[in-house]
Every structure is written in structure tokens, then in C-alpha cells.
Amino acid sequence: MRTNPTGRALQLLSLLQTNRFWPCAELAARLGVTERTVRRDLDRLRELGYPVDSTSGRYGGYRLATGAHVPPLILDDEEAVAVAIGLRYAAEAAISGIEETSLRALAKIEALLPHRLRRRVSALHSSVASLRRAVDDDVIHPESLSVFAAACRDHEHVRFDYRRTREERSRRHVEPHQLVTAGRRWYLVAWDRDRGDWRTFRLDRIQAPRPVGTRFPPRTVPGGDAAEFVARSIGRTARDHAATLVIHMPYAEIEGVLRWADHTLREDHAEHCVIGIRSEDLGRLAMTIAEIALTAPVSVIEPAELASAVERLATHLVDRERLT
Structure with a gap:
């Protein structure tokens, strides 16, 4: 069967970019050509700079290797x-x-x-519209992500300066376990060596992380799930403001949106549920309600000052057409 060499090479490259090991016979069957033609096309890809590893023998085959440069990708x-x-x-x-x-x-x-x-x-x-925070103090640096990702992978100790509040700062020496995302927030789950216990750290409050150069045997995070550990840790944070909401959707359908909110289910009905939520201040409560409202209508039962704050927030979410 005659095929276009260029089109066939692109199809071969697409198969190799799945990052699996391909026996030559299977590639030939996929492309509808002989194994000799496959080997010739592989040589052509190598000439173009694509690093293709090969294994000989009965169970031999081919795999796209990691090279010095990023080659063009073939996407469906x-x-x-x-x-x-x-x-x-x-x-x-x-x-x-x-x-x-x-x-x-x-x-x-x-x-x-x-x-x-x-x-x-x-x-x-x-x-789709995104809610943007008005403050930039929760922005993290990609260098911090790189340091902690490598430390989690390699089980390497890390030291850093940590700002718990505006006044409270400390130096930490930890065994990083895993990074967890919660909306726009990033958290590090780690064993704090000085305190002898597991801790959750917000990455935007970490400064000057530096690998120590020593390694540690990995531990098992309490409960076995780092994301659940972060959710429980967030729930233990002091939250002095509480509110009662009616969400016009059954709890089972809105539970995923509420996962990162400190909330309690009070009533669950076929078309709505009653939820109690808590946070550090009215502003954060209002932002939580705005996030819920992207999925379902929300009514604030109490307190009255939160209902007023939500109304003020709604007046600022102006339709684009009204600005023209």
C-alpha cells in the first residue's frame, strides 16, 4: 500500500509521543506498512532531531526518549x-x-x-468568568514550587522562613511530603522536625526555601491523604464569623463546591439545602458565597451585615454591556 511519507512520519510521531513502548510489528500494523518501512521512517525522525530509543531482540521495540530540546508536538x-x-x-x-x-x-x-x-x-x-482577588499577597514564586516539588520527590529536608501572621514569623526545618492546591491557594504538607508533628504551610507565606542537602525516610501522612489532611487543617483555623445560607440545590450536587469551605449541613431537601459556613471575616464569607453562586442561587439568612456585603459585591459584578 502506497502512503505519503510525510503524513506517515507525522502519524508515527503521534504514536511515539504517547510515551509508551512500541514493538516494531505493532507500529507497522498501525501504519499499514512493512517493518522495514517503519525502521526507515524512524531513521528519518532521528535525522530531524527526535531522540528515538530502540531495544533489539525478540521483545525489542521503540520509545521516544527525552532530548536536549523540546520537539514539535503532534496533538489531536x-x-x-x-x-x-x-x-x-x-x-x-x-x-x-x-x-x-x-x-x-x-x-x-x-x-x-x-x-x-x-x-x-x-x-x-x-x-466563563473568574473571580479575581483584589490583593496580591497570596502570590507565590515558581522557584518555591520547584524547590518543594523536587524535595517531595527526592525526600530532601528543606529550611525556610514562615509568616504565620503579619506579626508572627518563624524559621522551619521540615520533611516535605506533598503539595496541595485549593482554588488559588497552594499548601505544603510536611513533617515539622522542630515541633515533631505534621504541619500545613501556605506557600505564599514561605520565604527563601532552601534544600538542606540531607534526605529522610518518607512518612505516612495522617489519614493517608494529603488533600484531606489540608482540608481538616483549614477547618481548624480560627473563624469568628458565621452565616446561615439557603442554597437552591440539593447538597449532593453542591458538596464538591463546598469542599474547601468550613461548613456544616443543617437541612437537606429535594430542591435546596441549608448550610452554616464560617470564615475569618465578612469579606471572605462574601467571596465564598460568590463562588457558590457560580453553581447555584444562594440566599443569605443571617447575619444581616453579610447580606448587605453580598449585595454590595453584586453591584460591582456589572454586566459588560452596561459599561459600554
Whole structure:
């Protein structure tokens, strides 16, 4: 069967980029060519700079290796849409410097998308709005993420300065276990060597993290789930303001949105539920309600000052057409 060599090479590259091990016979069957043609096409990819590892013998085959440069990627329609959407919302992450980089990468990808895919991406972007915080004190540096990600992987001790409140600061020596995201917030779950206990640290409050150079045997986080440990730790934070809400959706359908809110289910009905929520101040309560309202209508039962704060927030969420 005659095939276009260029198209066949692109199809071969797409198969190799799945990062699995491919026997030559299976590649030949997928491409509808002989094994000799597959080997010739693999040599052509190597000449273009794609590092293809090979294993000889009865169970031999091929795998795309890690090279010194990032080669062009071959994406199918769904993968291209997923990457474009991910880059758009990465630009709104609470990581210093990532916004511009993400937007540059997004512009390159969207310029290459065919019209039908560009319309899908554009429709989603224009239909979804994100709540942005008015403060920048929760922004973290990508260098901190890199330090802790490597320390979690390699089980390496890390020292850093930590700001618990504006007045309270301390130096910590920890065994990093795992990074956990909660909305725009990033947390580190670690064993605090000086306190002899597990702790949760907000990455935006960490300064000057530095690997110590020594390693530790990994421990098991209480409960076995780092995300659940963070959720419990957040729930133990002092929260002096409480409110009662009616969410016009059954609890089972809204429970995922409430996961990171300090809340208590009080009543659950077929079309609504009654929830008690707590937070540090009215502003954070109002922002929690705004986040819930993206999924379901919310009514504030008490306190009255929170209802007023939500009304003020709503007046600032002006429709774009009213600004023109």
C-alpha cells in the first residue's frame, strides 16, 4: 500500500509521543506498512532531531526518549483544545510570572488551531468568568514550587522562613511530603522536625526555601491523604464569623463546591439545602458565597451585615454591556 511519507512520519510521531513502548510489528500494523518501512521512517525522525530509543531482540521495540530540546508536538483535536483551555486558566493562577508565559504559549497554539477548534475554545472563554482577588499577597514564586516539588520527590529536608501572621514569623526545618492546591491557594504538607508533628504551610507565606542537602525516610501522612489532611487543617483555623445560607440545590450536587469551605449541613431537601459556613471575616464569607453562586442561587439568612456585603459585591459584578 502506497502512503505519503510525510503524513506517515507525522502519524508515527503521534504514536511515539504517547510515551509508551512500541514493538516494531505493532507500529507497522498501525501504519499499514512493512517493518522495514517503519525502521526507515524512524531513521528519518532521528535525522530531524527526535531522540528515538530502540531495544533489539525478540521483545525489542521503540520509545521516544527525552532530548536536549523540546520537539514539535503532534496533538489531536481534543488534546489541542484541552491545552488551550489549560493555558488560559494557568494565566490566572496565583504564581508569580506565569501569567505572561502562559499567554504567550496560548497565543502560539491558538494561531495554529483550525477554525472549528478555535471557535470551541473561544466559546468557552467567553462564557466563563473568574473571580479575581483584589490583593496580591497570596502570590507565590515558581522557584518555591520547584524547590518543594523536587524535595517531595527526592525526600530532601528543606529550611525556610514562615509568616504565620503579619506579626508572627518563624524559621522551619521540615520533611516535605506533598503539595496541595485549593482554588488559588497552594499548601505544603510536611513533617515539622522542630515541633515533631505534621504541619500545613501556605506557600505564599514561605520565604527563601532552601534544600538542606540531607534526605529522610518518607512518612505516612495522617489519614493517608494529603488533600484531606489540608482540608481538616483549614477547618481548624480560627473563624469568628458565621452565616446561615439557603442554597437552591440539593447538597449532593453542591458538596464538591463546598469542599474547601468550613461548613456544616443543617437541612437537606429535594430542591435546596441549608448550610452554616464560617470564615475569618465578612469579606471572605462574601467571596465564598460568590463562588457558590457560580453553581447555584444562594440566599443569605443571617447575619444581616453579610447580606448587605453580598449585595454590595453584586453591584460591582456589572454586566459588560452596561459599561459600554
